[in-house]
Amino acid sequence: MVCAGIVPKVTSIYCRVVGRAVRATGVGDLLARQQGLWRNVPGNAPHLPCRDWSLAGCLSSKSLTTWSATYTARGVRESEPRLPPVGLAAAPLWRTGARALSTQPQPDTSSTTTITDATGRPDETPYQPVRDAPPKSDPNYPWKWHSFLPEHTYKPNLNVDLKRHVQPTGFSDRFAYYTVKFLRFFADAFFQRRYGHRAVVLETVAAVPGMVGGMMLHLQCLRRFRQSGGWIRVLLEEAENERMHLMVYMSIAQPRALERALVILAQAGFFSFYTLLYTISPKTAHRLVGYLEEEAIVSYTEYLKDIDDGRIPNIPAPPIAIDYWQLDPNARLRDVVLATRADEAHHRDVNHLRANLIKAHRGDPAPYAALKHGEVDPSQYGS
Incomplete structure (x- = not known):
């Protein structure tokens, strides 16, 4: 007391x-x-x-x-x-x-909130895209995106061959091919026709191989005291591009709680698996990514078909997609899917090409001229 x-x-x-x-x-x-x-x-x-x-x-x-x-x-x-x-x-x-003490809060440019007019209807005013990257010496350029820089924008090559396929030969190619088919079965069973949510979850995994491949090649070059021939940059740019796909589709479809948990498990499991696979056989790892991108092309083609058939509304393209791919201000969701599919086809060819070069024991540098225009043909180095 x-x-x-x-x-x-x-x-x-x-x-x-x-x-x-x-x-x-x-x-x-x-x-x-x-x-x-x-x-x-x-x-x-x-x-x-x-x-x-x-x-x-x-x-x-x-x-x-x-x-x-x-x-x-x-x-x-x-x-x-x-x-x-x-x-x-x-x-x-x-x-x-x-x-x-900040003068005014930064606007959330990636918000999915629909802008409405005085009558409450959606505002169909086209987005005014940011164009023509200024010289780097201009510090006052009003660039609003934090996930990419003006020099990273580009126009995708929509004329890329979508039907190109590398036939699996040998044990390693067949292992990569049937592993991808096994993963595709579970993705179809879980997502079914929810292609927007499928894109959000799968793009979190698709950004792993480029980063792992670039890291492993970087360490290899350090150990052997040699150049990479530009392949480190190519692989890291692939990972960056896949991450931008995620940023785009996050503004279209918000993942559910179960899907967020799936992202954590899938990313951790796939990162460990792919790192081990790349350590054992880089050729098999790149071939597996090539087949993964082939399945991604199929998924985005089905996405386009549902948009054309009216099962999925062809909403206006998010501003981040218009600026990143330099799309028309009046671009729609269909244009976004077309650009994404073209990127996946480009990644398919790059990884098949890399696998062919490793198989042939060739140290050719990355073909920057073809990579710039999205016209890589892996068959020129065999299969």
Whole structure:
């Protein structure tokens, strides 16, 4: 009983001493100013007061509310709501201050919210794309995308041969081919005709091989003290392109909770499997990616068929797709799928070509002229 009466008194004296120190150093006024700014920062979740008796606890919202009632003459208004916790229980003061003092929040350009006019109907005003990448010396160019730079935009080659296929020969090719067919069976069973969700999940996995291949080739070149012939850059650009596919389709179809869990499991499992496969046989790994891209072409062709048949609405293309692929401002979902399918065909040819070169024990450099125009023919190096 004695302790129960002493502890609150000691705590009260402790908080008063700290409060006077805060007022004397001017921290109280800073926190008060932060309080007014914090209210205008979107996305701040409510904070629970600290329940300990440390310095962080005395600087919590509960103690500051007490000070605001006691020292109203110092400029802290009594009607203000509680401040978020400061100190060990919250973000650093410099970080919160930087967020609060920003002139205006950046718009979410990847939002899928439909813009409506005064009547409540969707606004069909075409998106005004960003065109003509400026010189790098211009720091004031209003580029709004954080996932890619102006020099990364391009026009896909829609005339690429979509029916090109490499017949599997030998054990390694057959292993790669039937592994892809096995994975395709489960993808069809899980997603069925939900091609937008299929694209979101599969693109998270499709970006793995390019990164793993580029990393393994990079380490190999370091060990052997030799050049890569440009193949490291080609493989990393493939991974970057697949990641951009994910950014595009995330603005079209939002994955469900089960699909998000599937992404984590599939990415972890496929990364481990592909890294091991690339360590054992790089040729088999590239051949497997080539067959994966062949199946991706089939999936996007079926996606197009459902759009043409009216089973999937041909909505306007998201702005990120218009800027990335340099599409027409009035582009629709069909144009986005066409561009994606062309990219997959390009990745198919690049990986089959790489597998053929490894099989032939040739160290030819990456054919940049053909890669630039999306006209790679792996059959010229055998199969």
